[in-house]
Amino acid sequence: MNEEEYLSVQEFSELIGKTYQSVYKRLDNSLKPYVKEFKGKKVISIRALEKYNMEIPQEFIEEEFIEEVIIENKTMDSNTILNAFIGTIKQLETKDRQISEKDERLKEKDRQISEKDKQISEKDEWLKEKDKRLSEKDEWLKEKDKQISEKDERLKDITQLVLGQ
Numbered sequence: 001m002n003e004e005e006y007l008s009v010q011e012f013s014e015l016i017g018k019t020y021q022s023v024y025k026r027l028d029n030s031l032k033p034y035v036k037e038f039k040g041k042k043v044i045s046i047r048a049l050e051k052y053n054m055e056i057p058q059e060f061i062e063e064e065f066i067e068e069v070i071i072e073n074k075t076m077d078s079n080t081i082l083n084a085f086i087g088t089i090k091q092l093e094t095k096d097r098q099i100s101e102k103d104e105r106l107k108e109k110d111r112q113i114s115e116k117d118k119q120i121s122e123k124d125e126w127l128k129e130k131d132k133r134l135s136e137k138d139e140w141l142k143e144k145d146k147q148i149s150e151k152d153e154r155l156k157d158i159t160q161l162v163l164g165q
Contacts, residue, residue, distance in 0.1 A: 009027070012048065027044075
């Protein structure tokens, strides 16, 4: 086995843009034909990149490998290509639908936030009005206290006059 034709699980996951765990779960299933054990560790043939429609990095390409890829591509029939294309289209449609659903949920959240902002604004106005009324009542009470104090003073003066005579 040529070391350059195989990738570690970590290298493979980085190349296809999947998590290490996601790739590791596929080792016994869809990637099984591409998996070998090398120096006590599982490695994946660079040919498995084709399964993910990824180009094989230049540093892995050797002349004999290029010949094998050309032969494999010539034997790939149009049904296989069409099925792969249809599968990709279905995945895109699913993703589009998921994105649309998320967009709708976001619009609903935006509407809810807008409604809450309106409620907060209304409550804020209500509180300002209440503060204004409280201030007015406070002023009224201060005026009444002043009037009571003045009357108390007059009452003291009258009492002194009456008692003084």
